Amino acid sequence: MATTELSTFLGRWLPRVESAMREHLQTEEQAVAQHYGMMRYHMGWADENLTPQNYPAGKRLRPMLCLLACAAKGGDPAAALPAAAAIELLHNFSLIHDDIEDGDETRRHRPTAWKVWGIPQTINAGDAMFATAYAAMQRLARRGISAPMTLDALQRFTATCLALTEGQHLDMSFEERNDVAVTEYLRMIRGKTAALIGASVAIGALLGGASPEEQDAAEQFGIASGMAFQIQDDILGIWGDPAITGKAAGNDLLRRKKSLPILHTINHEVVGIELMTLLHRDFGVEELPAALTLLERAGARAYAEEQVRYYHRQSSDALLTAFGPQAKESMIWALAESLLYRQS
């Protein structure tokens, strides 16, 4: 079964990804110990005094997709390890800066880095993490990957860095607007969430020996999975079971988050203005049932679920092009499916 096989794979490779990342976040030089310590703090490897700790970390989904894609193309995951580490370092660089940009004060139940060390030092520590991501990528040659192949991987990596900033730019600019269209939202999550998942799979496939066409299909699989995953997250943000998600019912409404179901309703020609008016008032828990009724009338949930199915079909088609007819039995598909059908 792909799921037990997947657990074994994750158990074997997760620690190796962690060590590959750790190599880049250490320094022998006392003068800059805090600079590197800040990065380790963000990763969950140190507390505020930079004493080593092991706080619960992220799922490391992206590096795992990279290694699985490499393996699915018949490559040795060990060869892709530097890229897997680089992708997760890049993801974490973007989290460090996003936390500043969004003013988020906690992450994984700990103060964000900027809350501990202030904004100036934390912008700079994020920049350093960005640079270590490239340092990691450039180690591919040490794993026997040829120079031209390493450059191909770097090409995809850099395009993704730019896509990430484009997505974040759009996300921030939406906060100041009341007229965000659903297509604009989809463009935003493509950059902010889906692009890096796409790159993880594409770079893994590339390093496993995939043809350029297969790499593109692998990227499409990752992008479509990322889109489905984000929209599923948007659904849970409103209709998810609080006992499972750990968030209040209607949480995204209370936060006035411009998620897909909310944007769909705001743009609805009949109930749009009603929801907008409601959200602009002093919106609280008492107004929640009224808002949920408006979403219902706009068919927001059905619409979002249809979008999830659409991207899920896209991802499934691209998967077969990238990884062949047996790919539905692969660990990579099992991992993607487990993310989509999670409840929290």
Add this chain to the structure above:
Amino acid sequence: MATTELSTFLGRWLPRVESAMREHLQTEEQAVAQHYGMMRYHMGWADENLTPQNYPAGKRLRPMLCLLACAAKGGDPAAALPAAAAIELLHNFSLIHDDIEDGDETRRHRPTAWKVWGIPQTINAGDAMFATAYAAMQRLARRGISAPMTLDALQRFTATCLALTEGQHLDMSFEERNDVAVTEYLRMIRGKTAALIGASVAIGALLGGASPEEQDAAEQFGIASGMAFQIQDDILGIWGDPAITGKAAGNDLLRRKKSLPILHTINHEVVGIELMTLLHRDFGVEELPAALTLLERAGARAYAEEQVRYYHRQSSDALLTAFGPQAKESMIWALAESLLYRQS
């Protein structure tokens, strides 16, 4: 004469560096036009409404050193153009973030990007500029540079990115300290200022066909020049002619800047405490003569000038190792000398 030859070279290659950079800061996609526009604004190519303009730009010293180093090793500067553009883009990424980190509200007589678009969007635009620097580097292959050589250049580039963040980390941490030693200060400017100048020369030499030893010597030349240049700047920041520097006499004292002459005096066993006490009070123009007397008693100017001579000798030695016995007649030396002996 190397200086007229240099003017011809700059006149020929500066516009080409500008176009190479411009290629990366454009987009066809309307949705993210502002994101790329912010970067063009910082470069002096657009105003706040993103209307094309040509404001006075920086000296583009680093990309010129890169092209000159390539030419000095017998290479075609055109081959190094992507690296030259990348180096200047990287320099400007660091300026965008430094302006936020230091709270600087103007640069070249215009509001800094964060003053126009706010901190969150500007952090993100800086990140995009960082990514475009890599995109530029990766174009070396299109200029006929081999994949292994491109990776060697990227290796130096990434190490320099990290060095920049280390320097900036130290610079910011010094602001909160009263016990900064001169050696710590030298370590800081090595990262913040000298490292990228070193990389500019080393990468240019590499692309021109220099051996690894010559590349290292080229880097040492650039680093030592950068150190001399920064310390010379520190001297001008206190004793420079206001009519030429455009800054008040004793400007760095008034700003309580921890520059080399000031740190030397603060650490002086006789007058150190006196200067510290003076600077901690409500320090203004009236206190300036007293402070200058203390710097004089500590021999601060003579010390700083001796340091400039020391790094200048180092740079001269490394130059000959990197570029051969005729290198003192080269344009690269002429450019380095012109920077050191400037008055503003």
